[in-house]
Amino acid sequence: MAAEPAEKLLSPVLSAFWDDPRSWTLETYRAHDGYEGLRKALAMKPDDVIAYVKDSGLRGRGGAGFPTGMKWQFIPQGDGKPHYLVVNADESEPGTCKDIPLLFANPHALIEGIVIACHAIRSGHAFVYLRGEVVPVLRRLHAAVREAYEAGFLGKDILGSGLDVELTVHAGAGAYICGEETALLDSLEGRRGQPRLRPPFPAVAGLYACPTVVNNVESIASVPAIIHRGKEWFRSMGSEKSPGFTLYSLSGHVARPGQYEAPLGITLRQLLEMSGGMRPGHRLKFWTPGGSSTPLLTDEHLDVPLDYEGVGAAGSMLGTKALQCFDETTCVVRAVTRWTEFYAHESCGKCTPCREGTYWLVQLMRDIEAGKAAMSDLDKIADIADNINGKSFCALGDGAASPIFSSLKYFREEYEQHITGRGCPFDPAKSTLWADGPTAHLEVNA
Incomplete structure (x- = not known):
């Protein structure tokens, strides 16, 4: 158990003033030292900004945890091509809800981070790829971008530094696969969102075949505080390899x-x-x-x-x-089945392991949940998941396999109960997990 009071375990930085009235406005943001990090960054050389972020230990907040400064460093310099920054705001991982409230309550943290990053990688144009379903966030982000242009934090000669940055907010059309960075780039270019074969990597040939950095919202929004308060302050939190x-x-x-x-x-x-x-x-x-x-x-x-x-x-x-x-009223098989249905639905279909594998996983998981499967089907779903894991174009296949492997590891007995008992031993009426209540469970069992 923690010895410290609960409030001392928290470190509100991005969320420090989410509860302020009109927290999303430029006025509120500047009252909390907004755009001070940008002023410091513009006084530094681009390579020094990259080195500073690299030394801070900031790691990507979108999933893989790749060092942000190192990703910026991969951009080739002196190549004569335009450089682009693309912010991945296509938040659609089940259970993930950090980027959307951040953009809704504090969009200027992202905008300031974008300008700093553009200065560092020598980019004149940045894009924010946002989920099109979140219309209130889209409107608020557009309003914040307008404020930033009017105040001179975007556009030509930002704060008299000679830096020009244009920012485009693009609303996606609702596809989970577009959270994968190369599928996002294809979608941004107007094509169907499907992962690209790599190499070449986006740092060499990304958006419009030009050097491109793709970062998560939280990664970029964390940069202004690091520049303003210092890398030592940032490193004073977290662990040595995962600071902040x-x-x-x-x-x-x-x-x-x-x-x-x-x-x-x-x-x-x-x-x-x-x-x-x-x-x-x-x-x-x-x-x-x-x-x-x-x-x-x-x-x-x-x-x-x-x-x-x-x-x-x-x-x-x-x-x-x-x-x-999830508490003890939740059926693990049911939860994993719903996740598997999600991945099968969201598979782009480009590669065979994911396209075919997720389809068959759904069929078998539904049979297991309904009590219509045989014991041999447990080894079969593990084998199918193994044929997807690490063998698909992108990480969607790995994501579909993860719940299968881990649930079999910890709850194999529960799977076996579904088979030997010819159905789910859990009463769906006692779980509040699914909004549609017991109806969906009964339909699957029908």
Whole structure:
């Protein structure tokens, strides 16, 4: 158990003034030292900004945790081509809900980070690829961009530095696959969103076949505070290999779900203490550390440090830090079936392992849930998942396989109960997890 008071475990930076009236405006942002980081960055040479961000240890907040400064460093210089910055705001991983509230409550943090990044990689044009469904966020982001142009933080000769940056906000058309960076680039160019074969990597031939950096919203929005407050301040939080603060999205069967901004390395036990624990009268059964595409963990892992190394050592991935918590009323087979249906639906169909494998996983998972499967089908779904994992064009296939592997590892007995008992032993009426209640369960069993 944590010895420190709950409030001392949090580190509100991006979310520091989300509860302010009109937190999304330029006026509020500047009242909280907004665009001071940009002034400091513009006084530095581009290569020095890259080195500073690299030294801070900032890692990508979109899933893989790749060092942000290193990604910027990959952009070739003196090549005579335009350079582009693309911000991936196509947040659609089940359970992930950090970038959208960040853009809704504090869009100028992203805009300031974009201008700093453009200065660093010598780019004159940046794009924000946003999910088209989130219309209120789209409107608010457009309004913030207009404010930034009017105040001289975007456009020509920003703050008299000679830097020109144009920012385009692009609304996507609702495809999970466009969260993959090369599929996002294809969609941004007007084509169907499908992953590209790599190499060449986006740093060499990305948007319009030009050198491109693709970063997550939270990654870019974290840069202004690092420049303004210092890399030592940033490194004073988190762990040596995973420094800094980040947003944890806590959802599911918890008393107070929401966004909790804390240093990397905090544990789920500590976050649950702050959020009032699981819903009254229930206990934690399983959870995801980074959305449904990361291997699930159990109550044995409550004290695993939620940083890249700690979660990796536990057999999962930190991913997007989407902590979905499920209590003992939840059927693991049912939850994994729904996730598998999602991945089958969202597969772009470009590669055979993912296109065919996710389809057959859904058929078998539905049979297992309905009690119509044989024991041999458990080995079959593991074999199909193995034929998808690491063999598809992009990480969607890996994401589809993760819940299968991990649920069989920890809850194989529950799978067997579905088969021997000829159906699901759980009463769906007792679970509040699915909005459509027991109806969907009965339809699947029909």
